[in-house]
Amino acid sequence: MGVLAHAGADAIEDRLAGHALPGYRRLRGPETGLVMLRGRAGGDGAAFNLGEMTITRCTLRTEDGLVGHAYVAGRDARQAELAALLDALLQDPARHDALHEAVIAPLAAAQAARAAEHARRAAATRVDFLAMATMR
Amino acid sequence: MNDLLPGFADPVLDAQSAFRAVLEAMSRPGRIVAIDRLPEAPVPLMPAAAAVLLTLADADTPVWSDAGDRVVAWLGFHAGCPIASTPLAARFVLATGAAPALDALDPGSEEEPQFAATLILQVQALERPMDGGPEARRSESAAYADKLGSGWRLTGPGIEHAHHLHVIGAPTDFLAQWRAQRPLFPCGVDVILCAGTRLAALPRTVQIEEG
Amino acid sequence: MYVAVKGGEAAIDAAHGWLAAERRGDPALPELTLDQIAQQMTLAVDRVMAEGSCYDRGLAALALKQARGDAIEAAFLLRAYRTTLARFGAAEPLDTGGMRIARRISATYKDLPGGQVLGPTFDYTHRLLDFALAAEGAPPATVPEREADTAVVPRVAELLAREGLMQREPQGEAEPTDLTRDPLTFPADRSARLQNLARGDEGFLLGLGYSTQRGYGNAHPFVGEIRQGRVTVEFTPPELGFPIAIGEIDVTECQMVNQFKGSLTEPPQFTRGYGLVFGHGERKAMAMALVDRALRAEELGEEVTAPAQDAEFVLYHSDNVEATGFVEHLKLPHYVDFQSELENIRAMRADAMGALKQAAE
Numbered sequence: 020m021g022v023l024a025h026a027g028a029d030a031i032e033d034r035l036a037g038h039a040l041p042g043y044r045r046l047r048g049p050e051t052g053l054v055m056l057r058g059r060a061g062g063d064g065a066a067f068n069l070g071e072m073t074i075t076r077c078t079l080r081t082e083d084g085l086v087g088h089a090y091v092a093g094r095d096a097r098q099a100e101l102a103a104l105l106d107a108l109l110q111d112p113a114r115h116d117a118l119h120e121a122v123i124a125p126l127a128a129a130q131a132a133r134a135a136e137h138a139r140r141a142a143a144t145r146v147d148f149l150a151m152a153t154m155r
Numbered sequence: 156m157n158d159l160l161p162g163f164a165d166p167v168l169d170a171q172s173a174f175r176a177v178l179e180a181m182s183r184p185g186r187i188v189a190i191d192r193l194p195e196a197p198v199p200l201m202p203a204a205a206a207v208l209l210t211l212a213d214a215d216t217p218v219w220s221d222a223g224d225r226v227v228a229w230l231g232f233h234a235g236c237p238i239a240s241t242p243l244a245a246r247f248v249l250a251t252g253a254a255p256a257l258d259a260l261d262p263g264s265e266e267e268p269q270f271a272a273t274l275i276l277q278v279q280a281l282e283r284p285m286d287g288g289p290e291a292r293r294s295e296s297a298a299y300a301d302k303l304g305s306g307w308r309l310t311g312p313g314i315e316h317a318h319h320l321h322v323i324g325a326p327t328d329f330l331a332q333w334r335a336q337r338p339l340f341p342c343g344v345d346v347i348l349c350a351g352t353r354l355a356a357l358p359r360t361v362q363i364e365e366g
Numbered sequence: 367m368y369v370a371v372k373g374g375e376a377a378i379d380a381a382h383g384w385l386a387a388e389r390r391g392d393p394a395l396p397e398l399t400l401d402q403i404a405q406q407m408t409l410a411v412d413r414v415m416a417e418g419s420c421y422d423r424g425l426a427a428l429a430l431k432q433a434r435g436d437a438i439e440a441a442f443l444l445r446a447y448r449t450t451l452a453r454f455g456a457a458e459p460l461d462t463g464g465m466r467i468a469r470r471i472s473a474t475y476k477d478l479p480g481g482q483v484l485g486p487t488f489d490y491t492h493r494l495l496d497f498a499l500a501a502e503g504a505p506p507a508t509v510p511e512r513e514a515d516t517a518v519v520p521r522v523a524e525l526l527a528r529e530g531l532m533q534r535e536p537q538g539e540a541e542p543t544d545l546t547r548d549p550l551t552f553p554a555d556r557s558a559r560l561q562n563l564a565r566g567d568e569g570f571l572l573g574l575g576y577s578t579q580r581g582y583g584n585a586h587p588f589v590g591e592i593r594q595g596r597v598t599v600e601f602t603p604p605e606l607g608f609p610i611a612i613g614e615i616d617v618t619e620c621q622m623v624n625q626f627k628g629s630l631t632e633p634p635q636f637t638r639g640y641g642l643v644f645g646h647g648e649r650k651a652m653a654m655a656l657v658d659r660a661l662r663a664e665e666l667g668e669e670v671t672a673p674a675q676d677a678e679f680v681l682y683h684s685d686n687v688e689a690t691g692f693v694e695h696l697k698l699p700h701y702v703d704f705q706s707e708l709e710n711i712r713a714m715r716a717d718a719m720g721a722l723k724q725a726a727e
Contacts, residue, residue, distance in 0.1 A: 021598070021611030045234060046161050052452040054612070055544065055602055056421065057459040058564075060556050062521060062619060065536025066459045067542045067557035069564050070644060071448060072421035072599065074612060078232075087157070090454070090601055092613025093422065111556040122161075134466060137596070139511035141468055144484040150474060215547075216454060232605060235454070 023102035024091040026126045031101045034122040041082045043104060049077035049096035077103040085110050158225070160195050162209050168192070173210040179349065180356035185309040185320040187281050187355045196235075197225045199251045201277050204349040208275065210246050212236040219245035221252050244272070251277045257332040258293035262342040271359070274346045279324030281350045311361040320355060322348060333363050375427035389434050402644040403427035410614075412645025413437050414541050416446025417686060419546070419565040421615050421644050434444045437510075438686045458609050459598040462619045462642070463521060465595040469648075471587040472522050474623060480519030485594055503657075522591040523621050523638055533626065554677055559661050564643055566684030574674040575656035583660045587639065590623035594646055618643050619649035624659050629667045637666065 023031060053071040060067060076090045077099040087107025089099045105122060108114050163169035169192040180188040192323055196205030197292070208230055212218050217239035226249075227238055239245035240253040246307055254276050254310045263271030284306060307330070309318045325348070326332070336359070343359035373382065404411055414426040418441040425444060433439035469485025472635060484490075496619040498504065524624055526532035542557035542683050545565075550558060565570060578585040596616055600609040622639035626632075639659025641651035660674040661681075 022477075024612045025499060025614060037565070044161070046159050050166060050452075052454045053448060054454055054599075055456040055546075056599060056615070057457060058462070058541065058560070059459045059535070061523065061535035061638045061640050062462050062642075063524070063539045064659070065540065065542070065557065067560040067564075067644060068456070068544050068546075069460070069561070070416070070419035070421060070462065071453070071546075072457075072615065073425065073451070074454060075602070076454060076603075078605070080159070088603060088605060090603055090610065090612045091613070092599060094424070124482075128428060135514070136511070137466060137468065138514035140509050141483050141595075142514035143510040143512040144469075144486075145486065145512070146482040213453070235452070235604075 020089065020102065020106060022127045022130065023089065023098075025130050026098070028098040028148060030102060030126060030129075031098065031122065033106070034125060035101070035105075038118065038121065040104065040108070041086075042109070043079045043081040045077070045079050045100075046086070047076070047078040049075055049099040049103075051075045051094045051096070055062050075099040079104050079107065081107045083111065095108050159232060160197055160229060163192070163194050163206075165192070167192070169206070170196055172211045172297070173206040176362075177207060177356065180354055181345070181358050182313050182345070184311060184313050184316075184358055184361040185307070185318040185355055187283055187320070187353050189353050191352075194224070197229050199223070199277075200226050200249075201251075201349050202352045203354045204235050204251075204275050204277055204347075207347055207349065207354065208247065208249065209234055211273070214216045214263065216246035217244055217257075217357075218249060220249040221255075222249055226251075230233050242272070243270055248272050248274045249277075250274060254326050257344050257346075260344045262336065262339050262344055264342065265338075266272075268341040268343075271342060272344050274344055276325070276346055278322055278347050278348050280321075281353055281355050282321040282323070282346055284319045284321060287299065306366065308364045308366040309357075309361050310364075313358075314361070322355075324350075330363055330365065337362070372486075398431060398682070400424060400427040400431065403430055410435070410437060410648060412446060412643075412647050413568060413650070414440040416644040416647055416650060417441040417565060417567060420444050420447070420448045425488065428634050429531075438690055442687050442690065455601065455604070457612070458602065460597045460599065460615075460617065460642075462593065462597060462617065464518065465593055465597050465617075465619075467519055467593060467595040468616075468646075469594040470519055470591065471589070472591045474522060474591075475525075476524070478522060478605075480517070487648075504505050505519050521621070525621070526590075526623070526636055531635055533632070533635050535638070543546070550681055552678055553664075554681055556662075558680060559677065560640065560642075560658060562681045562684055563641075563654045563657055566654070567686035567689070568647070568653065570686070571653035571657050572649060574660070574680060575653035577672065578656050578660050578674045583663070583674045584668075585624060585656065585660060587622045587624050587656060587659065589652070590621040590638070592618070592620045592648060592651065594618045594648065618645065618651040620655040621661055622652070622655040626666060 042142050051073055054074045056069045056072050057066045058069045059065065072092060074090055074092055075094055075096055075098070078086065078088045079100070081084045085107040087103040089102035089106055091099050091102055103110065105118065108118055166268060172192045173190050175363065176188045176190045180186060190203050190206045193202040194205050194209055196202050208218065212230065212234040214235045218230055218236045219228065219239040219242045230236055231238060238304055242248050242259050243261055248255060248260055257274065260272040260274060261270070263269065281345070306319050306321045309320060345359050346357040348355045348357065371605055404423045407430065410430055411423055411426045414429055414437055415421050415423070417437070418426065418429065425447060426440065429443040432443060467483055469487060470480060470483045472482065487723035513704050523532050527534055543555055543561065545558060545561050550562065577583065579587070596614050597612050599615055601612045602609045620641035623636050624639060628634035628636040637653040637659065641654030641658065643650045643654065657674055657680060659671065661669050661677050663675040670676065
């Protein structure tokens with residue numbers, strides 16, 4: 020679910036292309052609302068309300084009777100619906116491995132690569148202090 | 156979760172439409188209002204009661220219900236409302252069977268009478284007496300008149316002179332309970348009577364007599 | 367007193383028409399897209415999200431475009447929009463300790479585990495206008511990279527706390543105050559204060575924070591740590607009952623370290639002022655941390671002498687949407703009000719003139 024929450028609808032749809040998908044019925048949404056985000060006083064103390072964030076959720080049931088839920092940051096209804104469908108389909112042992120390999124794993128790899136690039140950029144701005152021995 | 160039903164087909168417009176209906180019903184007490192954009196409600200929830208709850212209940216309004224786990228799950232899922240453990244702790248009380256007594260519900264406080272509970276009471280039928288009043292109909296068909304039982308005569312704000320309403324399936328001592336909460340005003344419980352796809356409201360300001 | 371008046375509809379329509387044209391500017395120039403605003407005016411977008419109290423880059427970019435770049439008007443638009451959305455619940459508190467760091471600096475320790483990471487900062491730029499930017503079409507900048515170690519970066523406050531030199535934050539899982547649901551009341555607890563400051567006006571908090579440094583509040587703050595980066599948002603849907611990751615957001619956190627002389631029950635130690643804001647808002651996070659610490663004066667038994675320590679003064683005036691509403695309402699018609707003032711002043715003048723005349727006779 021975390022992987023799908025960080026992936027765009029187009030990226031998910033591209034990975035799903037070619038997979039035969041069952042019909043489904045929407046039970047709730049996709050609909051956009053808010054979640055209140057919280058911080059902690061001092062970073063590790065009691066919680067406080069920081070501010071809200073838009074979020075889109077969807078729940079659906081496939082023809083096979085599997086119920087899928089999705090909550091994703093932002094306002095992309097298609098992303099939430101695809102994520103809910105995948106949440107349902109991944110519960111099906113007959114589909115799980117193929118879908119995981121075709122959709123989740125490559126999206127996760129792309130996200131990990133972006134995170135690694137972010138980390139390398141940050142590392143390049145780490146200060147190496149030079150001891151100014153002559154100034155002693 | 157596997158037998159969960161959808162809520163409103165269009166949550167925004169359907170809730171707006173139901174809200175208009177409740178507003179109309181509350182401002183004209185006893186007037187029967189039909190709701191036309193209805194959700195597919197799990198039994199024993201009637202469509203009108205389901206629409207009212209989806210429209211009015213939310214995360215800030217604890218709901219008490221006697222309608223069983225399936226209804227509770229459906230309400231929690233679509234309305235996001237917490238489920239109250241007792242009728243007294245609820246902002247909305249849904250009664251599909253024997254209703255809890257009005258004096259067992261929260262009448263609000265002098266400072267915040269708006270936080271009183273609203274009882275959503277499912278009844279068998281709501282009927283408006285035909286022109287000529289119930290007496291005329293009674294003479295037409297004694298059997299139908301028996302079914303209607305005795306009617307209610309409503310007076311108060313929102314009613315020019317008097318309004319007549321027949322309620323089939325309300326608790327037998329309902330009028331006595333209603334009269335008993337009168338001295339609490341401005342506190343007191345409001346009631347929304349639901350029958351099938353129709354509803355009528357009894358705001359706490361209305362006075363009801365038999366006749 | 368307000369009296370409803372009618373009229374001016376055509377004038378209002380014309381004003382809106384002109385406003386739309388002014389917003390667009392010269393139609394011969396390409397129109398700004400929301401992506402351009404979100405990507406190239408990132409800090410303006412961050413500020414609108416922070417003060418609009420709603421994390422959504424696209425909405426904040428739209429608000430900025432509609433408001434012609436006026437950050438406060440844009441925050442107002444975002445606040446208004448959020449009222450149309452249902453609240454699905456509250457997320458798990460953000461784990462800033464697990465932040466994927468873009469920037470992390472400490473002014474208290476040079477060599478600290480995790481190091482000093484500068485990130486994409488304006489610091490060390492020379493604040494000289496770069497006319498190269500005036501010419502468009504420069505190739506994209508290449509960003510230097512270096513092999514990163516993946517160790518979690520410990521908090522500076524935790525390093526001090528392990529030695530017993532930093533006051534531990536009170537724990538507790540009580541539901542925090544929510545100012546979007548319940549109005550501010552006094553005394554305001556820490557959760558109410560932090561929420562108020564997090565959505566407060568950057569300029570107001572900056573001025574107040576500055577005042578604490580200049581002697582109005584007796585503060586000697588150090589930046590224990592500033593960190594900026596990405597945190598995962600986790601939410602527990604009621605139908606699942608366990609937390610799931612629903613997205614990532616950028617935040618800036620500031621821990622100000624302040625000396626505390628101790629009290630009857632506590633030995634001398636350091637205390638924290640805390641700042642946390644949406645996006646890259648370092649100045650705001652630092653100002654928030656200064657003001658948070660100043661507002662703790664009363665609970666720490668310090669003398670309350672300065673404006674920044676006065677919770678009612680700070681919290682009632684920090685919200686720029688409220689402030690702009692009340693200040694700007696003065697331009698609404700006050701015709702009847704003013705008529706009565708006019709009569710009053712005329713009567714007073716007549717009395718005074720009469721008295722002068724009498725005295726002269």
